Amino acid sequence: xxxxxxxxxxxxxxxxxxxxxxxxxxxxxxxxxxxxxxxxxxxxxxxxxxxxxxxxxxxxxxxxxxxxxxxxxxxxxxxxxxxxxxxxxxxxxxxxxxxxxxxxxxxxxxxxxxxxxxxxxxxxxxxxxxxxxxxxxxxxxxxxxxxxxxxxxxxxxxxxxxxxxxxxxxxxxxxxxxxxxxxxxxxxxxxxxxxxxxxxxxxxxxxxxxxxxxxxxxxxxxxxxxxxxxxxxxxxxxxxxxxxxxxxxxxxxxxxxxxxxxxxxxxxxxxxxxxxxxxxxxxxxxxxxxxxxx
Amino acid sequence: xxxxxxxxxxxxxxxxxxxxxxxxxxxxxxxxxxxxxxxxxxxxxxxxxxxxxxxxxxxxxxxxxxxxxxxxxxxxxxxxxxxxxxxxxxxxxxxxxxxxxxxxxxxxxxxxxxxxxxxxxxxxxxxxxxxxxxxxxxxxxxxxxxxxxxxxxxxxxxxxxxxxxxxxxxxxxxxxxxxxxxxxxxxxxxxxxxxxxxxxxxxxxxxxxxxxxxxxxxxxxxxxxxxxxxxxxxxxxxxxxxxxxxxxxxxxxxxxxxxxxxxxxxxxxxxxxxxxxxxxxxxxxxxxxxxxxxxxx
Numbered sequence: 229x230x231x232x233x234x235x236x237x238x239x240x241x242x243x244x245x246x247x248x249x250x251x252x253x254x255x256x257x258x259x260x261x262x263x264x265x266x267x268x269x270x271x272x273x274x275x276x277x278x279x280x281x282x283x284x285x286x287x288x289x290x291x292x293x294x295x296x297x298x299x300x301x302x303x304x305x306x307x308x309x310x311x312x313x314x315x316x317x318x319x320x321x322x323x324x325x326x327x328x329x330x331x332x333x334x335x336x337x338x339x340x341x342x343x344x345x346x347x348x349x350x351x352x353x354x355x356x357x358x359x360x361x362x363x364x365x366x367x368x369x370x371x372x373x374x375x376x377x378x379x380x381x382x383x384x385x386x387x388x389x390x391x392x393x394x395x396x397x398x399x400x401x402x403x404x405x406x407x408x409x410x411x412x413x414x415x416x417x418x419x420x421x422x423x424x425x426x427x428x429x430x431x432x433x434x435x436x437x438x439x440x441x442x443x444x445x446x447x448x449x450x451x452x453x454x455x456x457x458x459x460x461x462x463x464x465x466x467x468x469x470x471x472x473x474x475x476x477x478x479x480x481x482x483x484x485x486x487x488x489x490x491x492x493x494x495x496x497x498x499x500x501x502x503x504x505x506x507x508x509x510x511x512x513x514x515x516x517x518x519x520x521x522x
Numbered sequence: 523x524x525x526x527x528x529x530x531x532x533x534x535x536x537x538x539x540x541x542x543x544x545x546x547x548x549x550x551x552x553x554x555x556x557x558x559x560x561x562x563x564x565x566x567x568x569x570x571x572x573x574x575x576x577x578x579x580x581x582x583x584x585x586x587x588x589x590x591x592x593x594x595x596x597x598x599x600x601x602x603x604x605x606x607x608x609x610x611x612x613x614x615x616x617x618x619x620x621x622x623x624x625x626x627x628x629x630x631x632x633x634x635x636x637x638x639x640x641x642x643x644x645x646x647x648x649x650x651x652x653x654x655x656x657x658x659x660x661x662x663x664x665x666x667x668x669x670x671x672x673x674x675x676x677x678x679x680x681x682x683x684x685x686x687x688x689x690x691x692x693x694x695x696x697x698x699x700x701x702x703x704x705x706x707x708x709x710x711x712x713x714x715x716x717x718x719x720x721x722x723x724x725x726x727x728x729x730x731x732x733x734x735x736x737x738x739x740x741x742x743x744x745x746x747x748x749x750x751x752x753x754x755x756x757x758x759x760x761x762x763x764x765x766x767x768x769x770x771x772x773x774x775x776x777x778x779x780x781x782x783x784x785x786x787x788x789x790x791x792x793x794x795x796x797x798x799x800x801x802x803x804x805x806x807x808x809x810x811x812x813x814x815x816x817x818x819x
Binding site for chain 2: 233234235236237238240241243244245247248249251252254255256258259262314315318321323325326329331332333334335336338339340341342343346347348349350351355356358361364365372392396449452453455456459460474477478481482487490491494495497498501502505
């Protein structure tokens, strides 16, 4: 049997296309449908228009969770990018143990995020956590600090764990960008007498800017949709201090089994991340991403 | 090369030390915590190293031999949860699911990638973008519909439901990466084979795949790791202990008050081992792929 190249192409791409299409279009359609119905395992489905959205948007808990999420993203993403640049610069230096660090840094990234949350739960635990034990033994504190039951500290703990899991990827992406900056540029700048900071500001930073944008974009999405760490570390608490939108959605859908409200929330999160993506994409200078291939 | 200034070296080594501490200290804590008696871990003021370490937690996980501390009168704990004994089984579940996802990714990912890299067909660019964009939808937004689909087809608590979902989540990335790699292979090689009368299938099987094998394996392992670690879908699709995957069991252990801290740490250590063994080849693939310019900034 001979096929025209074009139909062979369609056949080869078909399995992926069909699978992705079925599991994207239907769920999105279904989520939109559900978000306009009262939907739960025990009641018959009933059309309620935009009432779910009204309930969600009018409720204090939603605004609360939305703010927590935004604050979380606003703190972690710049922090991650800055730390990522520093780490990449560091790994770009030659020092004993560089390879060990480069290979070993995969561990936090490779762990299931729930496991990362669990490990750190033991570090931060109020009553016998490792951090408390360490600080007490070293004489820094006289009484154990309630890391996970003080709202501010619990938020900080989630940020630390998130950075722990995300920094490796951020750093390795930026390292790759760093190594693609032509060495001649640095040599030329050195001849011109530019200092360390001058070279960083005028050569390194413009050189890695497209990657900075990509990383910031990716990490913003990760920050907005992060769920596992909160689930394992704080369960959204204390109170609602670390209840972000995804955790809130999970509670509404799978704990309260209110699929209608859960779907409305999910649609809002999807729209929200779309807006964030669009804003960030617009911030990219034109032509920065679509570089001509060498 | 100019000599590095002393200041620069101090900053470099100081930074490296801090990073190493941040990244690795938690792992050391897990291993240390898993071999110490719980009574020492939870006492105040801390007396971690008052008693000698032992391997009884690991013994219990694998053989079911109950640690001594549970059998003494007036002991800290009288209840022991056999949920930790599900850890080896959960690792097996995760391995089965992740391996299947990897195989699906390798087969269908390579096929699609070859089509996108080499063959002109209608709606090629549009469908490629669609596949990529599908991953921008937050998983929590589609979790409930996925649940209902799986329920409709009787897939609750089955491997295949997890395999299907993880394949959908990983195939876009695999397709993208492999398309980029396949494009990097000189087209003249394909051309020569085509002149000889080889079909696209044969070119893919006999030329492209052997040439791109390291990247294909890397992409497959990447899919494997995502499937091995996934939590949210596994949490509501698996309902019995025979089917739960490792992230789900570990999540459940942390909420189980009859699980001692040293037992939990031992479970984490055991559950993490397969990831670590796989992590290094995956990472080398990613670093190499990135630095060789496959994903250009």
